[in-house]
Amino acid sequence: MAGSLDQVVTVVYFDKTNADFYKKGDFIALVTRDAAGQTTDRGIVRLRRMFPFEELWENISVLTKDNEELGVIRRVSDFPEREDLLREELIRVYFTPKISKIYSMKEKYGFSHWEVETDVGRIGFSVKDTFRSMLNLPEGRVIITDVDGGRYEIPDAARLDKASRKKIELYL
Amino acid sequence: MDKNGQFCRGTILLTGQTLYLMSDSGGDATAPEAGVERYPVDTLEALAVDELISTCRFYAQKEGERLLLTYATFYAKEDLYRLVSSFEKLKEGRTKEIATDKENRRFCPICGRRYPDRERKFCPHCMDRGKVIRRMGGFFFKYKAQMAVIILVMAVLSALSVITPYFTSKFLYDEVLNQESAFYGRILFLVLLIVSMRLTRLFFTIVNGIITSRISAKIVYDMKQTIFSAIERLSMGYFTARTTGGLMNQIYYDANRIYWFFTDGFPYFVINLVQLLAITVIMLLYNPLLTLLALGLTPLVLWLIGRLFRKSRRLNRRRYTRSRALNALLSDLLTGIRVVKTFSREKTEAKRFAKASRELALANKNSSKFSATAFPLVNTLVYLGLILVWGFGGWMAIKGSFGMTYGILTMFVSYVGMVYDPLYFFVDMVEWGSDSLNSMNRLFEIMDAQADVKEAEHPHPLPKLRGDVAFENVEFSYTKSRKVIDKVSFSVGAGKTLGIVGETGAGKSTLVNLLVRLYDADEGRVTVDGIDVKELSFADLRRNIAIVSQETYLFVGTIYDNIRYANHDATKEEIIEAAKAAGAHDFIMKLPDAYSTMVGFGHKDLSGGEKQRISIARALLRDPKILILDEATAAMDTQTERRIQATLDALSKDRTTIMIAHRLSTLRNADSLVVIHNGKVAESGTHAGLLAQKGEYYKLYQLQLDALKNVGVTE
Numbered sequence: 001m002a003g004s005l006d007q008v009v010t011v012v013y014f015d016k017t018n019a020d021f022y023k024k025g026d027f028i029a030l031v032t033r034d035a036a037g038q039t040t041d042r043g044i045v046r047l048r049r050m051f052p053f054e055e056l057w058e059n060i061s062v063l064t065k066d067n068e069e070l071g072v073i074r075r076v077s078d079f080p081e082r083e084d085l086l087r088e089e090l091i092r093v094y095f096t097p098k099i100s101k102i103y104s105m106k107e108k109y110g111f112s113h114w115e116v117e118t119d120v121g122r123i124g125f126s127v128k129d130t131f132r133s134m135l136n137l138p139e140g141r142v143i144i145t146d147v148d149g150g151r152y153e154i155p156d157a158a159r160l161d162k163a164s165r166k167k168i169e170l171y172l
Numbered sequence: 173m174d175k176n177g178q179f180c181r182g183t184i185l186l187t188g189q190t191l192y193l194m195s196d197s198g199g200d201a202t203a204p205e206a207g208v209e210r211y212p213v214d215t216l217e218a219l220a221v222d223e224l225i226s227t228c229r230f231y232a233q234k235e236g237e238r239l240l241l242t243y244a245t246f247y248a249k250e251d252l253y254r255l256v257s258s259f260e261k262l263k264e265g266r267t268k269e270i271a272t273d274k275e276n277r278r279f280c281p282i283c284g285r286r287y288p289d290r291e292r293k294f295c296p297h298c299m300d301r302g303k304v305i306r307r308m309g310g311f312f313f314k315y316k317a318q319m320a321v322i323i324l325v326m327a328v329l330s331a332l333s334v335i336t337p338y339f340t341s342k343f344l345y346d347e348v349l350n351q352e353s354a355f356y357g358r359i360l361f362l363v364l365l366i367v368s369m370r371l372t373r374l375f376f377t378i379v380n381g382i383i384t385s386r387i388s389a390k391i392v393y394d395m396k397q398t399i400f401s402a403i404e405r406l407s408m409g410y411f412t413a414r415t416t417g418g419l420m421n422q423i424y425y426d427a428n429r430i431y432w433f434f435t436d437g438f439p440y441f442v443i444n445l446v447q448l449l450a451i452t453v454i455m456l457l458y459n460p461l462l463t464l465l466a467l468g469l470t471p472l473v474l475w476l477i478g479r480l481f482r483k484s485r486r487l488n489r490r491r492y493t494r495s496r497a498l499n500a501l502l503s504d505l506l507t508g509i510r511v512v513k514t515f516s517r518e519k520t521e522a523k524r525f526a527k528a529s530r531e532l533a534l535a536n537k538n539s540s541k542f543s544a545t546a547f548p549l550v551n552t553l554v555y556l557g558l559i560l561v562w563g564f565g566g567w568m569a570i571k572g573s574f575g576m577t578y579g580i581l582t583m584f585v586s587y588v589g590m591v592y593d594p595l596y597f598f599v600d601m602v603e604w605g606s607d608s609l610n611s612m613n614r615l616f617e618i619m620d621a622q623a624d625v626k627e628a629e630h631p632h633p634l635p636k637l638r639g640d641v642a643f644e645n646v647e648f649s650y651t652k653s654r655k656v657i658d659k660v661s662f663s664v665g666a667g668k669t670l671g672i673v674g675e676t677g678a679g680k681s682t683l684v685n686l687l688v689r690l691y692d693a694d695e696g697r698v699t700v701d702g703i704d705v706k707e708l709s710f711a712d713l714r715r716n717i718a719i720v721s722q723e724t725y726l727f728v729g730t731i732y733d734n735i736r737y738a739n740h741d742a743t744k745e746e747i748i749e750a751a752k753a754a755g756a757h758d759f760i761m762k763l764p765d766a767y768s769t770m771v772g773f774g775h776k777d778l779s780g781g782e783k784q785r786i787s788i789a790r791a792l793l794r795d796p797k798i799l800i801l802d803e804a805t806a807a808m809d810t811q812t813e814r815r816i817q818a819t820l821d822a823l824s825k826d827r828t829t830i831m832i833a834h835r836l837s838t839l840r841n842a843d844s845l846v847v848i849h850n851g852k853v854a855e856s857g858t859h860a861g862l863l864a865q866k867g868e869y870y871k872l873y874q875l876q877l878d879a880l881k882n883v884g885v886t887e
Binding site for chain 2: 024025026027044046052092093094095096120121123131146148149150151169170
């Protein structure tokens with residue numbers, strides 16, 4: 001179709017043929033290859049999920065330090081040799097403790113104070129305006145944002161133990 | 173967090189020579205210097221923070237490469253940014269400027285717990301409740317006479333309700349119907365007594381109602397007034413840190429809740445308490461054993477009521493959120509009905525609505541079901557207490573033991589029934605008592621909040637302003653993480669016109685905010701006539717500067733009122749002149765009500781360009797020495813803009829004008845131009861000079877020229 005969107009806008013999709021990632025210190029860096037086979041080292045890049053709540057390993061935007069998009073990874077498996085590297089970086093970027101048990105959740109004077117068990121150990125945090133700081137996603141997933149902007153995830157509220165669930169029931 | 177993203181406690185220490193990173197994670201904790209890493213300052217070029225989604229990466233630049241120092245939670249984010257800027261100053265040898273601010277305390281000085289919100293330095297654990305209530309009481313103290321009357325009236329009412337059962341039961345059965353009593357047979361006397369008690373009660377109830385409604389309106393007015401004047405005093409920063417809509421709601425809600433606490437809650441609390449005590453004492457006097465039996469179940473009932481209330485509140489809250497969600501959806505759909513129809517999504521939206529509606533129905537059902545089952549259960553329990561009284565009391569009366577009579581028995585029955593209402597009240601009071609306390613606290617916080625931008629105590633006198641404006645190495649950031657203005661310097665002489673160019677978000681409007689001190693610069697100086705704006709009084713500063721900004725705001729009122737807002741002493745002629753100069757007169761005269769047209773929220777809706785012209789008129793009426801036009805003509809068509817521009821050019825002869833614009837053509841006649849890019853001055857000079865430089869300005873100019881050519885317009 002003439003004048004269709006894809007003729008006007010180009011989204012650069014990265015795959016094995018035009019891009020490669022490598023580890024640079026503790027960061028991830030990108031090398032691109034143009035049609036002529038010429039390679040360019042783009043240095044350290046940022047990875048951001050386009051649909052962070054739905055797709056963990058697909059539609060990853062690759063950005064420069066100034067948040068300019070260089071291209072998009074359709075799925076990390078498009079880079080079989082670099083898949084582990086990409087996954088590792090994404091896990092780092094989206095690091096979110098997963099709550100498995102809620103010891104206490106007390107609401108007082110507009111703040112709630114949480115004591116929880118997570119996959120990285122027992123932690124406590126404070127949440128401001130509890131109701132609006134809890135994002136309810138499909139399948140019982142809940143994302144909680146604390147006063148500092150730190151995030152915590154309940155993978156499935158329905159599968160929490162009864163005592164834990166009761167403490168947060170009101171906000172689901 | 174450590175380098176591997178594991179949680180740990182850590183400390184980062186920066187000395188003149190070395191950056192130390194210490195943590196308690198990993199390694200042999202007993203070994204000296206376990207978990208300590210050191211980096212000589214000379215080997216590092218810079219420090220930086222990379223914000224991830226919920227954590228950040230703290231790294232250093234070393235020999236042009238990035239060196240990961242550690243991961244950190246957002247909790248440490250601000251401290252890291254401070255460290256980055258301190259490091260930068262250390263590198264530049266400006267060690268004296270390194271801030272050692274003790275202000276930024278995050279922990280409660282009394283109990284050492286962390287403040288839940290660092291914007292609010294308030295610790296819920298150490299809050300002195302008594303103090304808060306006493307302070308709040310001050311509001312009501314003004315009305316102490318009325319308050320005293322209310323409490324007195326309520327005391328009379330409760331005394332009446334306590335003694336009524338005595339006359340209707342004890343006195344009736346044991347005296348009037350008792351042949352041995354002096355009152356035997358005086359039934360008319362009793363009836364008259366009861367009727368008069370009833371009438372007294374009616375009288376006092378009415379008095380109470382009248383006084384309460386009269387005083388309550390006053391108190392709410394008082395409180396809102398106090399809060400509002402406190403708010404107006406605060407600087408812009410306070411409002412940007414909080415959403416204004418939320419703030420307004422909060423104030424409204426808090427004021428009402430506090431009012432309610434003092435007019436309904438607190439007096440009833442006192443009255444109920446007195447009533448409860450009085451009943452208990454009377455019952456104990458007549459028959460301690462039966463009292464014990466009758467009230468023996470109270471702790472159980474109290475506990476049960478407490479539990480049920482909590483559950484019912486939970487269900488109610490759910491019902492409330494569901495209904496709010498439904499309302500939001502409904503208003504969303506109705507406001508966007510045009511979009512719904514053009515994309516023919518009616519069916520899906522109807523389904524979405526049905527789902528939300530169903531959920532509300534379910535919540536309603538649950539909540540009603542609960543109150544329909546739970547509270548009758550409690551009532552039965554209360555009834556059980558009554559049965560005990562009937563049974564044992566009856567037995568005692570028959571035996572004639574414990575001085576029990578038929579009259580006392582019926583009186584007991586009435587009293588037991590009266591005990592439970594106050595109990596319900598107390599249980600409920602606990603919850604909203606703490607809510608009200610929270611509201612009070614928030615209000616005091618607003619009242620106590622210090623304005624970040626403080627007026628100089630001894631302002632520099634400034635009778636007449638020339639209009640020289642200068643920025644010297646100004647730095648500013650709204651949040652620690654991003655400098656909006658970075659070492660900006662420029663100056664504009666009195667009577668000259670300066671144009672500021674730059675892309676959206678480059679920091680142009682922020683410069684203006686700094687000039688009029690809506691915010692204060694973090695570093696550097698902003699001067700007017702060579703005097704730091706911080707040394708001028710707000711009145712002097714703002715009287716001489718007028719801003720026409722992008723966001724124009726018209727208050728509810730006539731167009732005339734809105735223009736006159738800048739100068740209440742202006743005559744009608746002056747206002748018309750100002751309107752003419754701003755190109756507003758013509759469109760105003762097209763409106764049937766002309767200058768008397770009501771505008772603002774809920775009234776005649778003017779277009780963006782029309783509003784801008786009114787605000788230009790407003791600014792011109794002020795006759796300022798410094799006029800700032802921040803995209804003031806952006807919403808107008810080019811022709812209108814040209815016309816107004818010509819007037820403004822003529823008017824700008826003896827005043828300093830700062831113009832901010834996207835359309836470069838607007839700025840062509842400016843005496844000098846400053847191009848702002850990412851908070852820095854990219855280039856400056858005259859229109860011709862900048863074009864010759866072929867830099868940023870040239871690029872922008874070419875772009876806009878091309879765009880115009882494309883649509884067939886040539887400059």
